[in-house]
Amino acid sequence: METTMIYYLIPTLIMFCCGVYGFLTRKNMIAMLISLELMLNAVDINFVVFNRYLFPGQMEGMFFTLFAIAIAAAETALAIAIIINVFRAAKNIDVTDLKKMKF
């Protein structure tokens, strides 16, 4: 058996979809963030896989992933800060409570 590219892409895609699913279904905001991490991670893998399989002569995908990891870290940090801010006021981080503004 040859592990062609598709073998890597399918699990990645599943991972991405799991992230989507989690993001859409979890009530806990941190859980939603965790799901987001899954999605970002899946994207990273995609880049790496494409780079490795299709364009082995360069490192754009790899470096993109590198920076994406940094960006993901920054995003997470900021999001957690905001969530904690909410938690302080409401003692609760249930996302379903945050729907006062609508229509």
Next chain:
Amino acid sequence: MDYSQFLVMKQEIGLLAVFLIVFLYDTFMPKRSLGALGTVSSVLFALFVAYGFCPSVFDSPVETAFSGMYATSAVIANIKTILNIGALIVMIQAMRWADQDLVRIRRGEFYELLLTTLFGMYLMISARHFLLFIIGLETASLPLAAMVAFDKHRYESREAAVKYVLTAVFSSAIFLMGLSFVYGLTGSLYFGKIATALMMGDGINALLVVALAFVISGIGFKLSLVPFHLWTADVYQGAPTPVTSYLSVISKGAAAFAFLVVLWQVFGCVYTFAWEWMLYALIILTITIGNLFAIRQRNMKRFLAFSSISQAGYIMLGVIAFNGMGMAALMYYILVYIFSNLAAFGVIGAIENNSGKVNMEDYNGLYKTNPRLAFTMMLAMFSLAGIPPFAGFFSKFFIFTSAINQGSVAIYVLVLIALINTIVSLYYYLLVVKAMFISDEESTVATFRSACSERFALWICVGGILLLGVVSCIYNHLLEISF
């Protein structure tokens, strides 16, 4: 290593310099001198804006740096200057708000974050490489989440921040997914190389279309195109008014231009195959749904949020035009939109700061108590609705003209739909005018004198609304430098 390449990035460096000075001033100056922080940063920034009119920047030649990762030209320099002007007005308008007791402690950060997000927008505009573009995009949006959360004592601010940050991160995930497909298809992240690869490649395919849809959705999120707009209203309503105005004009303007650059430079060769039709759908949806929602709004900020959504649809007409006129019209539209919308937000902010009222009912009879504010608001509304002789008319007319220049029958239909939508938009803009001028009820907002800074900012806006259209050289200049 050739670090002299950084010198090409005059504006970015200037902006960072301002940022650093403000940062250092905020951090190290004694507490009692911090009262002048707003003034200091505004003055500094004003100087920086003025720098944008230096010939070397204003007529900046086409230059690239870092092997084409970064580009600048007269157009880019000018759009940055346009954004600067808007940011300056926002800064001036924000002074009063930033001096409030509950915000004062964080006002330094407000200015710092504002400047860094502006830096992010610069990167978005100048980037010719998707990595840089992503970094710019994130720099432009993540700190904004913190700014949205600035009014910690207000529940709405918190809710808005959560909504903003979560959707922003989600959208960037989608965007990145799209990018990864693009990378897989073309093997590069340089705009130029992608374009070449697409041209060389076997044309259009499903993967490219899906990738394109993801990319458009990512930037469409910033532009709040329907259906990627749902965060907009809640965030605008919840955020502090200066942040809302910043979000609605500067952030949107930058995103619009970046969108144009990405679509034209990267995906230009698949215009008719792919994104033309996507944009048709998006524009119609954006304008229509934005308008439909705006009709019912009672909260002024939320109302302007939906209005700005539909305005984004009009801005997109410049993108779909896919010609130099479109670019000029888009820039001009952004410029006019900055002045009009900031005038509206300036009035809202002034009233909110004074009486805490943001609902349309509170504007009833405003003309009797605060005629000047009401008048300014009316000008803003007329300009947004595209009524001559105010600037909004010209910008709308030009953007329609540029779109029709594209020439297909479909574009006529699109423009007709957009035009019919202007009637709906006129309706709700007139609702505000009606509340202020016609409504017989006693005003709940007492007569007051707004702060110097607010008045100054409003005067600038009014001047812009009145003059930008009639003084033709501005548009002519923009058209000249557009390609």
Next chain:
Amino acid sequence: MFSNILIYFVVIPLIMLGGLALCRNIKQIRAVAVVGALALTALSVWLLLDYMQLRAAGNTAPMLYTDSWSWFGPLNINLAVGVDGISVAMLILSSIILLTGSFASWKINPLPKEFFLWLVLLSTGVFGFFISIDLFTMFMFYEVALIPMYLLIGVWGSGNKNYSAMKLTLMLMGGSAFLMLGLIGIYYHSAPEGQPLTWNLLEIVNNASIDKGWQYFLFPMTFVGFGVLGAMFPFHTWSPDGHASAPTAVSMLHAGVLMKLGGYGCFRVAIYLMPEAAQDLAWIFLILTGISVVYGAFSACVQTDLKYINAYSSVSHCGLVLFAILMLNTTAMTGAIMQMLSHGLMTALFFALIGMIYGRTHTRDIRLMGGLMKIMPFLAVCYVIAGMASLGLPGLSGFVAEMTIFVGSFEHADMFHRVFTIVACCSIVITAVYILRVVGKLLFGPVQDEHHLSLTDAEWWERTSTVTLIISVAAIGCFPNFFADLIKFTFSPSIFAVIGMN
């Protein structure tokens, strides 16, 4: 730029705006308004005389006093001005109505300053529209003229003013949405391939490069766009409500001048630029306008509000204008323009009188009034004269215009045109019915309301206003050939040669 006389039609209102902004009390405001309006009237009369002189001297250019200053150069947008007989006539009409309107709103309350500001802004748009020959500036002025209506009706109106003002504004703006598309479309087909595009009417006519397919698309756009303002069926419903709610001077200006913008535009843009489509598609619009002529008249018969009656009568009369324009021949078109003049003046007179009566009795319901002839003879006599003008009494303007239209329309020998002409003719009977109904109920008969007995007759400013209008109406009615010649030149040789008709 300031050597051209036409530019002063815009400059004077702008100066008035500035002056009004500085005014401190009602007297100054009146002074500024009246002096400005007088200046405009004088200017337009002078223009008329000069124009006649130039024509008499054998100047046969389609437009006189043409001038063009580059504005948005890269888009070929210029500030181009020029007039022909029609525009001159319209300018005179506008200035007279502005003048009389100023008099009629002598005692406007509240916020007189704002009222006059908006009024003058409106007239700026009107004057600008009539002097422009550049489609862009034309359209700009057109919209400038529309939007002050909203506030004028909304703030100073009466009755269901919010609704009416909104409806009026939205419907008119709806029309201008179509119009804008049409104009931009014309622009992109204004010159043959390879030559620079232009917004200039005259150049577009000379280029004649809009091909037929595009004309079929653009003609309805522009015609409907302007037609909405011309109260074309079925887009007329803003008119009754709008007029009923508007304050006196606004009704006057709106019915007297603004609705003329529609007819003028229909001719100047839709037909002038796209004659072939006009010829082929005229039948559609003939049906619509023919309907509006009769339909408006019938509707007017059963209204009880004075302003509604007049509004529907305006629908009918303005329908006749468009109807005649669509007949596409010299006589009918001349008649159309004369009808515009005539309708403008007499409708303004009507609305002025209604405003004055309403100001006294505080009702516009004809069932609640009666015998006003005894109470306020001056106003009543003026009303009768206006009514007579409206129902086409010879010697007053209505007759001349209608007859010219009918004779012109009858030139078409086919069944379709004939039938519609006769249908339109029927409107003169119906007009008589509703006018006499009003006159009978309102002015004659016994006094209905005892309180009315204590009311006074017209004040001097009201007399000035009405007498000016009556004199103008009678002038057209008695010396029609003067006006017909003024107008006819536009239609006679050049246009029809260019657009290949007759």
Next chain:
Amino acid sequence: MESVGSIIMYWIIALSIVVFSVLTVTTRKILRSATYLLFTLFATAALYFKLDYEFLGAVQIAVYAGGIVVLFVFSILLTSHPGHNSERLVSRRRVLGLVASVATLVIAGYALVSRCGMLCTKLPQMSNPDMKTIGTTLMGSGDGQYLLPFEAVSVLLLACIIGGVVVARKR
């Protein structure tokens, strides 16, 4: 033809990625969810190693697993009360989530599959990028070098720090 070891290695990685991802989003305990995320990230790092990107794998472990997950755990501990950490999912929401994710899977999957020629690429030969190359690429200003993003991302991080501080601090 790859070695059997490498294939087995692949299957272990792939299965753990899939399984742990699913577990991450389906488990009802939030702390467990974080733990499964950690495993997923480890598996990802392993995948990087397998694809010869050792540096990237190391960064993945250090930053993601070491930094972010710890951040998650802290914040979970900060925000959740004992015994209150399980949540019941509403079925409607679950359906919506499933629809969205399956739709994503189908559409993105179809898009990928439509390029099957590309997908069946075999693993080409590549020399591991050494640290020097990575260093120059990161700090160079030439084609395919990343000095500018590197500088830019520093601004981003600074801004995020400022933002985070502003939001998170008590006053």
Next chain:
Amino acid sequence: MAIPLCMFLILGLLGMKMSHKLAGILGTAGMGVTLVLAYFTAFTYFFSGSPDFVSSEGQRLQYIVFNVDWLQFYDNLVIRLGFLLDPISALLLVVITTISFMVHLYSNGYMRDHHGVYEHGFQRFYAFLSLFSFSMLGLVVATNIFQMYIFWELVGASSYLLIGFYYVKPSAVSASKKAFIVTRFADLGFLIGILILSFYTGTFNFTDFTSAPVADGVYGVSLDTAQGIKNLIAGSEAPIFMGASVLTWALVLIFMGGMGKSAMLPLHIWLPDAMEGPTPVSALIHAATMVVAGVYLVARLFPLYLMEHSAMVIITVVGAVTAFYAAMVACTQIDIKRVLAFSTISQIAFMMVSLGVADPNFHEGLGYMASMFHLFTHAMFKALLFLGAGALIHAIGSNDYTEMHGLRKYMPITHVTFLIGCLAIAGIIPFSGFFSKDEILSACFGNSWIAYLWMSMVAALTAFYMFRLYFLIFWWKEHPVRQGHHTPHDQPWTMTLPLVILAAIATVAGLIPFGNFVSWNGEPYDLFGHFDWSIAAVSLLVAVVAILVAAKMYMKENPLPAKMKNAMPTLWDWCHHRFYWDELYMFITHKIIFNGICRPIAWFDRHIIDGTMDGFAYVTNKASYAIRGLQSGSIQMYVWIYLIGALALGAITAVCIL
């Protein structure tokens, strides 16, 4: 002619400031001057023998005094205002100015109460009278049909103003309205007729119209100025519309205008109501001048009508039916002015019939001449009757003859003049009516015996109802002097003088050799040479019998009339209610036009058209409300929509493109 206009303007504008007396004198004096001028003009025209007026063969020509362009439609289609002199216009000039002057004079007395106090609006009254005279003169001297139309309208309007003179009285207001609208409706036909005619001929000028058929030579007369109009009108390529030639349509439509003005059935209903106006007005407008405009119109275009036999038949039939109808109705009315009004209708119908039966081959167009002659005599005696009636009304204060009776002793002058009027209209030799009516009957006889019998019957009826009226007013029983009511007496000289003058004219006018002046083609016509004594004798006999019957019934108070009434209740009822024409019209206007058309249209406009426009707004609002669920406030829904949106965007585009 300009004088009345000036008077109108002066009186209208300055009247308020002027004393009543001055206004009256000014108006009368102005009219007097006009009268003199008109007489001079007519005299010159008829007797000077200048070649402008009379051709070498003694034929009277049409002479255009002046003609200015008023409004130009096309190069050759021009409305001109001018002054056309020919026999009939000269005749009408005389008639109008005479009557008008009499009425002006008379009104000086009439428009005051018994104490000499002027009525409210006295100046206005004179202003309107002057306006009317001006318009009427303009009408008769019109050089082209459009000028005629213009003044036609003006006449209508001034008639409207005069009928509605007592504007406080609702009945007067509605009568004036009715008059205007009915005639307006007729004018619509007139206008369309003009349009048709002018379109096919390319001209408005009467001279062009009238010379064309003559040029044809059919009737043995030819003019040099043969024009191509003929071909356009009735040439072989003459267009046909709905089975009739265009010319027929045009002429019938124009005749419709005449029907309206001359109150022919079925457009007659306004005339009886028009009696709401002051009596001098009725005399001037609704008896002598305006109502004959229709006859005048037909006479003007007579050569054209000659060419269309069917149009002539229509005229005859309409005239005959109207004459009979009006005579029947007149027998049963109790309001003296209404009786006179119906008698007017009947007499005008006589003229119409006369025109309709005129045939150049019989007595060289006797009917035409007879019609004009009758027009002239009728104007005189009918004005006399009206003015007399006015004097009675002024004296009694009521229109109703049941309040009069037996006045012969109190008002001798009025009595005698009224009697002369009655004799004239009844056609008793030697009063003027005898001659003119006899001519008409002769003409009818020449056409067909049915017409002759029919018209003779009408003539008998005429005599009957006139004398019924006369006896009821002046005889029947003694005048009941009621309490607080002063004795009726003759009126001041301003009122009696016109009566006397008119009576004199009515007596002798029949002896004028009328044919010398007026004939259809301008050639002198020997009236007495064609006088048919047998017919005259028959008609005289008929009239005398009718008078005797009337005398029998009404001379003394007796139950005969009541018996008659009871004998034929239905007929009487129908006659009394004017055959329910008014009710029919009320039904049509109110039920059908107002309730059946106007209201539905107004409703349609408000609810359907406007409703559609409002509906757009409503739908927009509803849509806005309906989609608000999108903005549910939940982040996850937002994101879900976002994702689905992005996917759909990609998927749909992919599906569409690939």
